[in-house]
Amino acid sequence: MNDQQQYQVGQKVRVTQQIPRLSGSQIATVEGTIVSFGQGKTGSWFAHAKDHKLWLERLEIEKADGEIVTLNLDQYSRVEPIED
Numbered sequence: 001m002n003d004q005q006q007y008q009v010g011q012k013v014r015v016t017q018q019i020p021r022l023s024g025s026q027i028a029t030v031e032g033t034i035v036s037f038g039q040g041k042t043g044s045w046f047a048h049a050k051d052h053k054l055w056l057e058r059l060e061i062e063k064a065d066g067e068i069v070t071l072n073l074d075q076y077s078r079v080e081p082i083e084d
Helices: none
Strands: 012-021 024-045 053-062 068-073 078-081
Touching: 012 053, 012 068, 024 068
Parallel strands: none
Antiparallel strands: 012 024, 012 078, 024 053, 053 068
């Protein structure tokens, strides 16, 4: 993920994320069209943060089959535009 990345509703993207496990990591890839992007607070408490909550960057995409997927982005997430 690039901190300077600008996401646009309607843009097609491929998101690749690493999921840590005991024996290495698992790679998950999702492709779809961006529905929304923004920061959302979690139920977790975090001192010195806005509203004392932990905030995460969230990307909501719609897959080709209509399924809506909400992804929590982190430093290991890679978001790539897909050309038509």
